[in-house]
Amino acid sequence: MTKSDNCSVQRTPNDTVDAASPVERFHLDGKSRAYDPRVTPARRDLVDVRLAGSIFAPHYSRALTAVASADLPLWPTAQMDGDPLSIVLDGEPFEVLEVAADRAWGRAADGSVGYVAASGLDADVPPRALPAPLPGTPAERARHLLGTPYQAGGRSFAGVDTAGFIFLILGGSVGKPRFRPMQDEAGTAVERSAVQPGDLLFATDSAAVLVDDQSVVTVDPASGVIELPLAEWLAQVGEVSARRVRA
Known part of the structure; x- marks a missing residue:
């Protein structure tokens, strides 16, 4: 993950692993399972490589961690419109699986999966400590x-x-x-x-x-x-x- 002039996070071609790569191969342990895209880093074309044993895709990607530099709406689709699915809070880590234009697709600290503005992510700062759970019953x-x-x-x-x-x-x-x-x-x-x-x-x-x-x-x-x-x-x-x- 590198910095660019107009985008704080940029993915290089080597960051995506092709399922047919002769260098690194994957196999399913059983049938490719159904999943909830709101909490599973998987799309029809791209899946987190950690799920290679259970979800088939033509490409797999290794997550690279960046940090939100402000509260970022996380959207369920690449169009990034309508109501956000969640919010990536300022200082929280975000696992980036793909960057296209100014859209980063990946997984937030609350487990939600979607798209955020890539320009709001920084790969060169450490994440802040996550908020403690609310006390009490x-x-x-x-x-x-x-x-x-x-x-x-x-x-x-x-x-x-x-x-x-x-x-x-x-x-x-x-x-x-x-x-x-x-x-x-x-x-x-x-x-x-x-x-x-x-x-x-x-x-x-x-x-x-x-x-x-x-x-x-x-x-x-x-x-x-x-x-x-x-x-x-x-x-x-x-x-x-x-x-x-x-x-």
């Missing part, structure tokens, strides 16, 4: 986030969306479910009649944390992270499922 974490504004793809005090909010409640680190419906399967299922403070409540287009017997903390696109009476939230969202996770 899920209910305490939820109330700690009260007042955080809404931000599509957000997962920090600068802003959260519903998936980012639940991600932080679950610990906010790689290995924690980053997106729904993965989050809908976190922990263990709980009957509605047996819910307790700290349980996660999932509706079709919303999610909340029960913080006491009568209240939830949830994310509203207009107001950010807010606390609402449980009955009011249920009236808004309809049928819900409940999950219990360890603090």
Whole structure:
């Protein structure tokens, strides 16, 4: 990875490994598996070489680490439009698998995979220490986030969306479910009649944390992270499922 005048990160042809290369060969251990492109560094044309044993592609690439020089939206497609999938936070590492024009495709520190502006990455500075998980129980974490504004793809005090909010409640680190419906399967299922403070409540287009017997903390696109009476939230969202996770 080298520096250029108009782009902080640039990939050379040697950084991509062809599946048919006579120098380095790969084989599948079984059938090429299905994957979620939001959290798996794999496309139809290019796959992280660490997945060569389970996902077939015509080309494989070795990740090179760069660091975000500002908060960078991470987009699900190369067009980099619509709502961002996540945010690569200032100072966080980003595993670059491909650079084309000013688009870098790779994996962020939260496990999400997508495209960021390559000019916002720097290969010559060390990453900062990642933020520590929020302290306390899920209910305490939820109330700690009260007042955080809404931000599509957000997962920090600068802003959260519903998936980012639940991600932080679950610990906010790689290995924690980053997106729904993965989050809908976190922990263990709980009957509605047996819910307790700290349980996660999932509706079709919303999610909340029960913080006491009568209240939830949830994310509203207009107001950010807010606390609402449980009955009011249920009236808004309809049928819900409940999950219990360890603090």
